[in-house]
Amino acid sequence: MLSKAKIKLIRSLQIKKYRQQEQLFVVEGAKSVVELLNSDFTIDLIAGTGEYLSSLSAPGVMLAEVGKNELESLGLFQSNESAVAVARMKPNDALKPEAGDFVLALDDIRDPGNLGTIVRTADWYGITQIVASPETADFYNSKVITATMGSFTRVKIYYANLEEFLPRLPSRHVYGAFLEGQDVHTVDFNEGGMIVIGNEARGISEGVGRLITDRITIPRFGHAESLNAAIATAVICDNVRRRSR
Numbered sequence: 001m002l003s004k005a006k007i008k009l010i011r012s013l014q015i016k017k018y019r020q021q022e023q024l025f026v027v028e029g030a031k032s033v034v035e036l037l038n039s040d041f042t043i044d045l046i047a048g049t050g051e052y053l054s055s056l057s058a059p060g061v062m063l064a065e066v067g068k069n070e071l072e073s074l075g076l077f078q079s080n081e082s083a084v085a086v087a088r089m090k091p092n093d094a095l096k097p098e099a100g101d102f103v104l105a106l107d108d109i110r111d112p113g114n115l116g117t118i119v120r121t122a123d124w125y126g127i128t129q130i131v132a133s134p135e136t137a138d139f140y141n142s143k144v145i146t147a148t149m150g151s152f153t154r155v156k157i158y159y160a161n162l163e164e165f166l167p168r169l170p171s172r173h174v175y176g177a178f179l180e181g182q183d184v185h186t187v188d189f190n191e192g193g194m195i196v197i198g199n200e201a202r203g204i205s206e207g208v209g210r211l212i213t214d215r216i217t218i219p220r221f222g223h224a225e226s227l228n229a230a231i232a233t234a235v236i237c238d239n240v241r242r243r244s245r
Contacts (some may be wrong), residue, residue, distance in 0.1 A: 002047055002064045010047070010074045010086060016138050023089045025140035028075040030082035035150030037061075041087045047074065048083030075142060089140055095129045095158045097169065100192040102240055105162055105174075106132040107208050108199040109229055115139070116147020117230035118197070123151035125237040130157045131165055131194075133208075162196075166211045169194060174213045176204050177232055181215030184236055189243045195236055200229050 002010075012018040013026045024044065027036050033046060037058055046053070047064040049071065056063070066074075074084045097103045104122055109115050115137040122130060137144060139157045148155075166174055173193030196212060198204035204212070218227060218235050227235070 002066060002070070006045070006064070007070075007074065010045075010084065013086065014075075014142060016141070019089070019138070019140050024086055025089055025145065026075060026142050027085040027087060027145055028083075028142060029146065032146065032148075032150050033083045033085045035153050036085055036087055039153035041090070041153065043085055043087045045086040046083055047071065047085075052082045090156075092159055094160070095131055095156065097129055097192075101129065102127050102189075102192055103169075103194050104130045104233065105166065105194050105196040105208075106130060106136045107162055107196055107204050108133050108135040108202075109197065110135070110137055111200060111229075112137045112141045112143035113147050114200065114228065114230045115141075116144040116152075118233045119144070119148045119155050119157070120151040121230065121234045121237055123148075123155050125241055127237065128155055130155060131162065132157055132159050133162050134159055163207045163211065166194060166196075166208070172213065174211055175216050175236075176209065176212035176214070177236060178203065178215045178217055179220075179226070181217040183219050184216045184239045185219070187214070187216055187239065187243060189240045195233075195240065197229055197233050197236075 010026060013022065013024055019025050027033055030052060036043060043061045045062045045064065046058060047066045049068060050065045053063050053065055071084060095103065104127055145152050173191055174196060175193055176196040177198060196204055196208060218232060
């Protein structure tokens with residue numbers, strides 16, 4: 001059973017203000033909760049169906065059995081029929097990339113679904129560090145966490161002013177995705193560097209744009225005005241790995 005206070009707390013964590021106040025966030029769904037259990041996040045609580053909880057190995061974690069209707073009322077997704085977990089946020093520690101590393105830099109990515117998909121894509125391509133502008137969607141938003149499909153446990157994100165952060169990097173390459181630039185299929189990515197993805201509507205901001213050393217583009221063959229930010233990230237990451245072998 002969950003107390004009324006716990007139910008109120010879990011529901012409040014759907015709002016950024018209360019996540020930051022409590023330094024807690026919500027993870028929804030069977031797969032994501034298992035990924036959470038296998039990570040180094042600190043878990044405060046798992047609420048789930050009796051069948052799901054009986055399948056878990058979670059020593060030291062508070063478990064609360066709830067019915068499916070109550071479970072659905074705790075999160076954003078009515079299709080959640082297994083579990084909800086409450087975990088502690090990690091501190092916003094600065095990244096320390098080494099020469100040769102690839103790091104994604106997100107310049108004002110506002111859509112939570114896009115951010116979550118970008119995190120999942122980074123994980124697929126073995127990129128474990130992301131720096132994001134303060135205007136970028138909150139990493140601990142439930143929609144972001146769900147869209148990562150568990151990759152939030154393996155990819156570190158750091159929120160910082162990009163115009164201050166980028167000049168301090170060890171790599172001399174700061175690649176920026178633009179509508180015009182060198183064809184990404186021909187870029188030599190052998191030295192590592194930062195890969196900057198801009199806002200869904202406006203692209204890379206003027207201030208960050210001045211720090212780009214290598215303007216790259218995904219060639220267009222049709223008539224669409226632009227690519228979705230998450231899809232563009234996937235195309236670039238694929239070429240990074242193909243061209244840096």
